[in-house]
Amino acid sequence: xxxxxxxxxxxxxxxxxxxxxxxxxxxxxxxxxxxxxxxxxxxxxxxxxxxxxxxxxxxxxxxxxxxxxxxxxxxxxxxxxxxxxxxxxxxxxxxxxxxxxxxxxxxxxxxxxxxxxxxxxxxxxxxxxxx
Numbered sequence: 001x002x003x004x005x006x007x008x009x010x011x012x013x014x015x016x017x018x019x020x021x022x023x024x025x026x027x028x029x030x031x032x033x034x035x036x037x038x039x040x041x042x043x044x045x046x047x048x049x050x051x052x053x054x055x056x057x058x059x060x061x062x063x064x065x066x067x068x069x070x071x072x073x074x075x076x077x078x079x080x081x082x083x084x085x086x087x088x089x090x091x092x093x094x095x096x097x098x099x100x101x102x103x104x105x106x107x108x109x110x111x112x113x114x115x116x117x118x119x120x121x122x123x124x125x126x127x128x129x130x131x
Contacts, residue, residue, distance in 0.1 A: 003035050006037045012046055027112070078106075080095070087122055
């Protein structure tokens with residue numbers, strides 16, 4: 001699709017914990033080779049999961065380093081319709097994941113995630129997963 005990569009919440013959590021050196025290396029390689037995009041909903045999820053004011057401040061500083069993606073007029077509508085279409089085929093995915101997939105599609109971003117839901121979404125929406 002492009003040299004833009006949307007990094008999902010699941011990856012950022014693992015990256016900040018530095019629990020998987022392979023993942024940390026992958027994220028750092030992507031940071032040097034591609035434009036990193038972060039939807040506002042991912043920032044909200046990271047902030048929601050923060051345990052201290054210091055972590056919230058770190059997330060605020062983190063924002064300045066990347067391209068922050070905002071929704072388009074129809075983004076939530078597209079996410080709802082994607083969720084509806086998937087449910088009719090027996091696939092139930094959290095609406096926020098549908099929204100993130102739609103944002104990736106709209107902004108022509110590859111998607112780096114640890115969340116297996118996106119493999120299901122890929123059957124219904126044109127998204128490119130990293131790795």
